[in-house]
Amino acid sequence: MVFSRFFSLYALVSKQIFILFKLGVIATILFILLWGVSTLFEILFFGFTRYVKKKAYKLAMLLFIFSEVIFFRGFFWRFFESSLRPNLDIGILWPRFSIFSLNPFLIPFLNTLILLTSGVFVTIRHYLLLFNKKMARYYLFFTVLLGLYFSLIQLTEYKNLHFRICDSVFGCNFFLLTGFHGAHVIIGRLLLLFSLSRIINFQLNKLNFLAFELRAWYWHFVDVVWLFLFVFVYWWRYV
Numbered sequence: 001m002v003f004s005r006f007f008s009l010y011a012l013v014s015k016q017i018f019i020l021f022k023l024g025v026i027a028t029i030l031f032i033l034l035w036g037v038s039t040l041f042e043i044l045f046f047g048f049t050r051y052v053k054k055k056a057y058k059l060a061m062l063l064f065i066f067s068e069v070i071f072f073r074g075f076f077w078r079f080f081e082s083s084l085r086p087n088l089d090i091g092i093l094w095p096r097f098s099i100f101s102l103n104p105f106l107i108p109f110l111n112t113l114i115l116l117t118s119g120v121f122v123t124i125r126h127y128l129l130l131f132n133k134k135m136a137r138y139y140l141f142f143t144v145l146l147g148l149y150f151s152l153i154q155l156t157e158y159k160n161l162h163f164r165i166c167d168s169v170f171g172c173n174f175f176l177l178t179g180f181h182g183a184h185v186i187i188g189r190l191l192l193l194f195s196l197s198r199i200i201n202f203q204l205n206k207l208n209f210l211a212f213e214l215r216a217w218y219w220h221f222v223d224v225v226w227l228f229l230f231v232f233v234y235w236w237r238y239v
Helices: 002-046 051-084 107-128 133-160 168-200 210-238
Strands: none
Touching: 051 168, 051 210, 107 133, 107 210, 133 168, 168 210
């Protein structure tokens, strides 16, 4: 009788918590939309963002990138814990015999060159925006194109792998790390594509390119994460 009452109370509390969680998610999305609309209104009607808001946006972006660093830190921590101290749960072997090392100087190295080149292009585009909008448009277009090429090559790599996410701890760690990074590449590419559309519509100028600058920071963060992936997930195991 006591246990039945306890579980009934637990189910009621859980239901209320879930409702509060949904309300919190909805409120967060609404606040983000209102913030975006107010920012866009200020840019379109005044042509620039106030200095105080610029500092706030930059700080917010730095905090967001820091949260992403913590996010990937958890996956890398699990990867190093399993690889440096393999225990009985994973057969005291990393990776197991059925999983062969990937050659890092084939597809992974090609993807590394693609992302680094896209990072160079987005940096050049940042400086050209102050002087030559037409050339800046081309460099940003090539950056978006290289990001798309990276995702297609990664999809090809997944199709040709001889192991899957359910194949031991290594398969799980590999697909989680590379998969989440691939998702960040897609998000960054969409953000840069939005900046490209604003350049084409002449909505970015010398006084107002903060949105692109913050997106460029995000793209460089994606590049740095991939360098860690290439060195430790691909190259380190191969050697």
